[in-house]
Amino acid sequence: MPAELPLKNQVALITGGNVGIGRVTAMELARSGVQVVIAGRSRERTQPVLDAMAALPGAPAPLFLPLDLASLHSVRACAAQFLALSLPLHLLINNAGLAGARGLTEDGFEMAFGVNHLGHFLLTQLLLPTLQQAPAARVVTVSSRAHKRTPGIDWDALRRPTQTRTGIREYAVSKLANLLFSAELGRRLAGTKVSTYSLHPGVVDTEIWRVVPQWVRPLLRLRGLITPEEGAQTTLHCALRAPASESGLYYADCRPTRPARNGRDMALAQELWQRSEAWTR
Ligand SMILES: NC(=O)c1ccc[n+]([C@@H]2O[C@H](COP(=O)([O-])OP(=O)(O)OC[C@H]3O[C@@H](n4cnc5c(N)ncnc54)[C@H](OP(=O)(O)O)[C@@H]3O)[C@@H](O)[C@H]2O)c1
Structure with missing residues (x-):
């Protein structure tokens, strides 16, 4: 296994670091000496994590930036606030996600797609120049093996409110989009100092399913x-x-893993990229 990267003076921005998988990730990075910036919807709900990180001996001061991924305006404001800090950026962790929430985002996208994929797509684009200035940088996007549960992407459905009662089908599409985005970003950044990874974290006891119907x-x-x-x-x-040589791959159980067929469809990844670019222009 490759050695851990040197972490002193590294800066990580993580979305949704106040609870669940993101909270543990943020804490572990801070414990390793990384300066952590948590971007999320509520400073109040993030304060306990910020306090816990600040209490770690020798840990750099953690920061909070407001971010609602259901609003592209909020994504732009968050990126602008980060850039105004004039910090370097070594790690972008696209972790935040929702499942089962229904409706449309502020910009008229199906809720799971808009929050889980499109908001992160724009955030990554806006922070990419800063990532590229670092000696080495990574973009890690939390996808899911749920990406296997969709036969593809119905482009028209992405502009309509969530159709299913549970939101599970829409969640699967959003997680396929996470995986394809990371693969296409890796392809576009091949030969540069920025590498990309997507992953399935396991089936984890978090609050992610809090809004699905009780019976599910x-x-x-x-x-x-x-x-x-x-x-x-x-x-x-x-x-x-x-390893940076595994840029663009999808991981599970800390190992590169073969995604479902749609997750390997680079024509689909390119089409998603082009449409996402147009939607966030
Ligand atoms: N749990 C699992 O079994 C599982 C399996 C596969 C993949 N995943 C993925 O793992 C990631 C983390 O999920 P988790 O299980 O840790 O769930 P979680 O405990 O519910 O955490 C989700 C995080 O996303 C944030 N978030 C939701 N909507 C947001 C928005 N509009 N703008 C900004 N932040 C938003 C939440 O913030 P608030 O506190 O403001 O709601 C929270 O910090 C997600 O991408 C999820 O799809 C989870």
């Missing part, structure tokens, strides 16, 4: 849940240890 929740639990501490390990592996 026991079915999700039947699959056996791992702890957020266990669930953060593949993100941390991709952020700190995965």
Whole structure:
């Protein structure tokens, strides 16, 4: 296994670091000496993590930036606030996500697609020049094996409110988009100092399914849940240890893993990229 990257003076921005997998990831990065910037919807709900990070001996001061991924305006404001800090950026961790929430984002995209993919797509584009200035940088995007549960991407459905009652089908599309985005970003950045990884964290005991109907929740639990501490390990592996030569790959259990056929469809990845670019222009 490759050695851990040197972490002194490194800066990481993580979305949704206040709870769940993101909280553990943020804490572990801070414990390793990384300066962590948490971008999220609520400073109040993030304060306990910021306090815990600040209390770590020798840890650089953590920061919070407001970010609602359901609003492209908010994504632009968050990126602008980060750039105004004049910090370097070595790690961007696109972790935030929702499942089961229904409706449209502020900009008229299906909720799961807009938050899980499109907001992160724009955030990454806006921060890419800063990532490219670092001696080595990584973009880690938390996808899911749920990407296997969709036969493809219905482009028209992305402009309509969530159709299914559980939102599971739409969640699967958004997680396929996460994976394809990371693969295409890796392809575009081949030969540069920025590498990209997407991953399935495991089926983790978090609040991600809090808004799905009550009757679905026991079915999700039947699959056996791992702890957020266990669930953060593949993100941390991709952020700190995965070789740059594996840029663009999809990981599970801290190893590169073969995605479903749609997840390997680079024509689909390019079409998603072009449409995402047009939608966020
Ligand atoms: N749990 C699993 O079994 C599982 C499996 C596969 C993949 N994943 C993926 O793992 C990632 C982390 O999920 P988790 O399980 O840790 O869930 P979680 O505990 O529900 O955390 C989700 C995070 O996303 C944030 N978020 C949601 N909507 C947002 C928005 N509009 N703008 C900004 N932030 C937003 C939440 O912030 P608030 O506190 O403001 O809501 C929270 O910080 C997600 O990408 C998820 O798809 C999870």
